[in-house]
Amino acid sequence: MRVRWFSARSLALHVALVVWMTACSLAAWWQVTVALGGDRLGYVYSVEWPCFAIFGAVVWWHQLHDDPSAVGARALRGAATEDAAGSELDAARIRELEHDDPGRARYHEYLEELYGGPQPQGWRRP
Numbered sequence: 001m002r003v004r005w006f007s008a009r010s011l012a013l014h015v016a017l018v019v020w021m022t023a024c025s026l027a028a029w030w031q032v033t034v035a036l037g038g039d040r041l042g043y044v045y046s047v048e049w050p051c052f053a054i055f056g057a058v059v060w061w062h063q064l065h066d067d068p069s070a071v072g073a074r075a076l077r078g079a080a081t082e083d084a085a086g087s088e089l090d091a092a093r094i095r096e097l098e099h100d101d102p103g104r105a106r107y108h109e110y111l112e113e114l115y116g117g118p119q120p121q122g123w124r125r126p
Contacts, residue, residue: 020056
């Protein structure tokens with residue numbers, strides 16, 4: 001994918017990154033001065049703010065370089081592949097394990113009895 005560096009969206013992301021990095025740098029410098037003034041908790045915060053700045057840069061990078069439609073399509077392909085391959089294998093594997101362990105078979109029967117019937121309708125279950 002080709003990155004458009006000067007579109008309105010990317011320009012807004014660049015400005016947001018500059019503001020974020022500046023704010024994190026100022027906050028880190030302020031916490032260093034607090035730490036040197038005798039507050040030991042300031043040392044923790046002086047390390048934390050650069051971590052926030054790095055996190056902001058990572059988010060900025062992903063916002064610029066990830067195409068939302070490609071990410072969504074990739075996730076749907078992965079889910080479809082897992083569903084197609086996993087459902088048959090999982091059912092066969094569960095049956096195989098149930099034959100080996102009668103306790104597990106009773107537990108699965110209990111779960112089917114517990115959740116097998118119609119579920120009550122409510123505001124949490126439409």
